[in-house]
Amino acid sequence: MATTTARPAAIDDGAAGIELTGDDRIALLRYMLLMRATEERGLTLYRQGKVPGSFYDGRGQEAVSVGSAFALGPRDRACILHRDLGAHLIRGVRPGRVLAQMMGRASGVTAGKDGNMHFGDRELGCVGMVSMLPDMALVACGLAIAFQMRREPRVAMTWFGDGATANGQCHEAMNVAGVRRLPVVFVLENNQFAYSTPNEREFAVDPVRRAEVYGFPGVKVDGNDVEAVFFAAAEAVERARRGGGPTLIECETMRMHGHGAHDDMRYVPRELLERWAARDPIDAYERKLRADGVDTDAIRAAVKAEVDAEAEWALAQPMPDPATAADGVFAGADPLLGDGEAPWSRWRREAAHA
């Protein structure tokens, strides 16, 4: 936490009593910066030939994963998408382990078994995504079923893209969640494209409207405004926690890089990219906090130093032992999911009161 800098004012959502302290707001900026810096480093490593396979990032979408995951409590669970590094960082995954993961090192989150963003740290309450989209939406429903059956005030959050809304599993998940009023929050990241396919070839009507026909609220927020995303997510999470059922949050944003590093995005009108570039979520939030007196340069510097150190660590990690390649196909025991970090100040307050 960048404590050396002046704190911005606390803010709340004006209604449900959901509050972000000054430190929370600094944390939001910091996580967005950390996500971007980690991904930029990953891209550099990829260009240096140190990342095998492909490379995917969430450039321009930092506010979505950071704003939404920040609303989660430690015992909540997350099924995180390939554009959502911020959510992993908030749960407590160190950037070095992410870089090691990208490079296929033994200390990566999946120890080289899987790559890219196809991971989740089970010790931090994350179930790593599979490539098939949006399969994790159903897994999140299953997590929520467990909470509901055990009468636990816990929530599952799952992210999916605009493209994934066309898939049958998206429907099955939202339908089941509606029928059972499951404590699950669906975060739809509408970044305008599914690979090269624009919204108008994916659906005829804005998918946020589907929520109403599944029987739960659907809200649309500016996905480049981290606080707007946070307040929408926090409201949804707390409603779910209280037994109020699911919510669909559509975050309107833009994928500022290609689908993967190999993709030159020639199918994206340049003008569209420029419009969104002017609305960069980090720049906007940085301006806001700077206006509140926060020394954002210091935060940037701290993030850079952290990522430098983490990258150094990651580069020093060994590749996995080939002899282990076929290990672990079957489980010998039942390792359970652990709890994640939960940097939102609310959880510290709750722990203090408990």
Place this chain on the structure above:
Amino acid sequence: MATTTARPAAIDDGAAGIELTGDDRIALLRYMLLMRATEERGLTLYRQGKVPGSFYDGRGQEAVSVGSAFALGPRDRACILHRDLGAHLIRGVRPGRVLAQMMGRASGVTAGKDGNMHFGDRELGCVGMVSMLPDMALVACGLAIAFQMRREPRVAMTWFGDGATANGQCHEAMNVAGVRRLPVVFVLENNQFAYSTPNEREFAVDPVRRAEVYGFPGVKVDGNDVEAVFFAAAEAVERARRGGGPTLIECETMRMHGHGAHDDMRYVPRELLERWAARDPIDAYERKLRADGVDTDAIRAAVKAEVDAEAEWALAQPMPDPATAADGVFAGADPLLGDGEAPWSRWRREAAHA
């Protein structure tokens, strides 16, 4: 056609100029009676041990398949559900072939390869359903894609149940149909149950409302009123034919028999059954036409005689030759779908004008 009887008045939908002549109306009654009589005969044969496997029928739902399929033209295509014998009859499948199909005879529509209502007569423009629900909705979209690509004014109609609306393929079909504005008509037969599962465990909100979030009209009609179903279907079919895209028609009805003949329906409140029994679609329509002076007894007698003769024919058919059991796994040529019968008077008029 029961021409001996007085004809009822012609009626139209009052708006789009869709008309049912007196003969059409008699035909609607006749097809409903034929469906019921054929299924009753099938059930008798089942109880006599002449139908192997299980037995499924559409008791109480006759108005849905008859009213909707009656709107199809000869070159339109149909993917017909297990409750929709009426649609097969309208396309021109003889009752005897249906009974032979149920009994697994060589002259059944699938020549014993498949059973029950899992059939479609390809020579009559039907693609037989598979058991997996609602897979045929996507096949119907594919038929419609062919029409659209070839700029043919033709329509595909597909039926599915309330239970099937929970399945991902239902979503994929309606989403694709909306995105491409396909000439497809989705007929949702809400018969209150999916096997033993009542509506409230299948969806939280009436699925007719989904149409709007896929970008096309959704209409709900009394599924026990054959003319109401017909007018809704005819309007949808003609809109699709003119390039106006898909329609979802929800027909509210009740499955008056068990899921299959083995099912005693103890999960259905008796009171619910009684309420719907009083609204039998055939009785209601018969009363209406009788009030118009139609000799419905004569129609009934003619239908009974027809089914008696058809059953006799079916019972005389041989079982298939075991030596052919593994034949036909692969096609050696490309037999195409043929055109179906289209008893609606409109088609005779059009043919006369052409």
Place this chain on the structure above:
Amino acid sequence: MPEMTYLQAISDGLREEMRHDETVFCLGEDIGAFGGAFKITEGFIDEFGPDRVWDAPLAENAIIGAAVGAAVEGMRPVCEMQFADFVACGFDQLVNVAAKMHYRQGLAVPMTVRLPSGGGFSGGPFHSQNPEAWFVQAPGLKVVAPSTPADAKGLLAAAIRDPNPVVYLEHKHLYRRARGEVAEGRYEIPLGRARVAREGSELTVVSYGAMVHIALEATDDLDGASVEVLDLRSLVPLDREAILASARKTSKVVVLHEATRSCGVGAEVAALIAQEAFEDLDGPVVRVTAPDCPTPFSPPLERAVLPQVDDVRRACLELLAY
């Protein structure tokens, strides 16, 4: 020990596990008020309530996907596919999500997927399939296929308690036809161990599921030949040692299953023997299976494709005479 049908044994085993372990719950279509299409969960909803006996919507990916989520959260879900055939509709969640979870991220997925499978009663192409080989070819899943009531109960318990996703094939033809003594209370038949259904010395028939009974009947009196019948019980893990030991002992092997031939479990067993017990063979490894075609509906056609007692007899006699 009480005598039970195969169906009762499955039901009993499931009930015992649910009574003993409250993390065990069932989900599937029509398993609640209706008790399941085959009545395996008859009465369960009264005993365990609608939360633990969930009448799920008609959506197999949802059923399997939800089970994965609940399983990684410490529950032990038991999914019922209404018929094995419908597992194709939940295939992706099973082979991509459940199967690869532990390998990729060390998370156990203690779930069971029950598949009422097999033909013989005019179920036709969509109610008769034997899809086990798909799952053998999807690393990360265990696959079992009991042939007797006692095994059905014990293997179900083992499947439920196993930390991995287990595909449990229960053959519909055995539901009410197979009867036998079944121990009361909880017990487990370990996954991965074949059972010698009959000892013999001149020829081995390797089989599993309903075909074990066909194997026994077909070889009961084979002109006095001593025929061993090996019931695999578990297809993953496969009891390689038991297969090879029997092949080495008798030197002649017939592999019998109801599923279609190409790339079926019989191919795997035959290939294993051809590689590992080659020296001990006194004749070709013979497969008796359904041909590569869907299961037809009409009784004479269905009989023609499903392996019959006579087909097995003929194959065994020929091999004995080899």
Place this chain on the structure above:
Amino acid sequence: MPEMTYLQAISDGLREEMRHDETVFCLGEDIGAFGGAFKITEGFIDEFGPDRVWDAPLAENAIIGAAVGAAVEGMRPVCEMQFADFVACGFDQLVNVAAKMHYRQGLAVPMTVRLPSGGGFSGGPFHSQNPEAWFVQAPGLKVVAPSTPADAKGLLAAAIRDPNPVVYLEHKHLYRRARGEVAEGRYEIPLGRARVAREGSELTVVSYGAMVHIALEATDDLDGASVEVLDLRSLVPLDREAILASARKTSKVVVLHEATRSCGVGAEVAALIAQEAFEDLDGPVVRVTAPDCPTPFSPPLERAVLPQVDDVRRACLELLAY
């Protein structure tokens, strides 16, 4: 004859068929403006328009199901799965709707499903699968897996013109690595005929797809032994005669594939030989395959599971010495 890569040959074959037959059209994710994840349909949308090169939504059952519908209406759709792995998401339409259509009701389904498959480039568990055996075990589908540019083009043409649903496995590792002469214009390699990639007399390696190249490399200089390499090309129908003829000639067979072992195509080939060519064998039928595990991402792990030249060499030398 021009030289082409495997990728160019597929693209060329598809373009030729589309030019010649206007019922042929493509559907899949990102195949239009983007030209497909691997650029097979690069430029197609300009030549054929968006109707015949349909950028479908992210929904594999929709892609395959729509293709079935269009096919029975007289079109010849060619579906692209973005990676073979995603076929699990369209599995039901493929194995239940497409595969069983003709058997059940005599309707031809002339469609092709292209599966960019295989590993070797750190694609990880979801971008490296070789799912062919699932489809061999789903009667009603034809399955092909070309290894050379010339075969890739000719088999694609044959697949498109065939009245049945054909699963066409194109190995990603070959896209830019395999080069060879490819005839201009339209031609067909008939489905169901294996190709002798190299004649030999002392041992046969049976393989298909990318592994054919490994087989050739591994046996190129095996202490002077004369090794036949049989490239199956087509897995359904399988060229049983060619397999048995080669096995009878050399008496020693190694079966090699990249897919996982249990119930893979190698099992089928080995079982076939063990049953039909038993008398001619001078040694066990040896399988060299990936172990039963997902394909890992990290290069040292991936190399450890995918069959390497050395693994094949070793297996061949051992069998030769048997």
